[in-house]
Amino acid sequence: MRHIQQIALDLFDERGFQHVIVENIAEAAEVSPSTVYRYFGTKEGIVLADDFDTLSEAELAAVIDVTDLLGTVRAIVARFEPAPDQHIPEGSLARRRIRYFFDEPSVRRSSYEMLANAVDRIAPILAASGGLTTSEAHIKSSALVFGYFSALEQWHRNPAGRSISSALDDALGVLSRL
């Protein structure tokens, strides 16, 4: 699966997402198109797939610390590249994937869907330990997740010398002064 993703990204980088058809990927990876769809569901899924989706509810709850949301998000973003200083190396798989999150419209649409799922999974946890109603928890979760995604985008568009954590710090600053 990681093999297919790798090869697909090579092709995308080379010719552009739109100009690569799934059949090309299947061919290059020496599998059938059926297999690609079985693994990733959609073409965008090839870019988005990572191991956050498969986190169980219990594991997710363990990751989230209601009293330290900044630290929590840092930990989650660190999935992209578990480097201690939160710098994402230039040519890494994670860095290459993120580019499509923001620059390829159809991938971006799918990203939002992923975020919406994350919102729905995080909300109950906030509600349970934060003394919020279901409704309030959803709103808070939504603002946090999308606010942080926006922070990631800002970092992506202007990474000059900034680590992700500094971008995240800015974000939480803004959010807490909302």
Add this chain to the structure above:
Amino acid sequence: MRHIQQIALDLFDERGFQHVIVENIAEAAEVSPSTVYRYFGTKEGIVLADDFDTLSEAELAAVIDVTDLLGTVRAIVARFEPAPDQHIPEGSLARRRIRYFFDEPSVRRSSYEMLANAVDRIAPILAASGGLTTSEAHIKSSALVFGYFSALEQWHRNPAGRSISSALDDALGVLSRL
């Protein structure tokens, strides 16, 4: 254009979004499929299309009051139905459209794209009058827009006796205590 949208929604309500093909809509509206695509771009666009998109930057800036964001969002949401008490009548076109925003996955994806556009348009206005950097303005704009969208969703899922404004009040409460 409103005529086509009306007819399309009739069909969607009757048979479900997925089970209506664009050709059906074109047929029912007595136009060609080409025309439908020229007007709306995509099938989802038929549901999403309204007059917010065509608002000029100047008009948008006039709508936004940085010192009263709650009032601003209320005004914007009021587009859905300009009733003084912010109740959206049950069978209205707006109410029917909103259902698809949340219940039809592909429409939902496109909604997020619309919101992202709104974020990009609102951010510069916040930056100009709020003393924020571009980056901070985007993050704030993002949290606000998506937070309010989430509030709308909560209201949609549990509209029992609540007006939109009360849902929005809750949302701003949560956001300000973020």
Add this chain to the structure above:
DNA sequence: ACCCCATTCGACAGTGACTATCAGTTGATT
């Protein structure tokens, strides 16, 4: 060795959203 069953994979034939292009039609202007 033998079968049995579950899972995985590839092949194939669709469906339908969307695009590009070209030709006809209308309607306003000169």
Add this chain to the structure above:
DNA sequence: AATCAACTGATAGTCACTGTCGAATGGGGT
């Protein structure tokens, strides 16, 4: 009447995605 622009319809094509089926694979029990 002639012309030009905007709008529309028809057609053909691309490609993402789905459903189904039959073939290989790999392990467990007898």
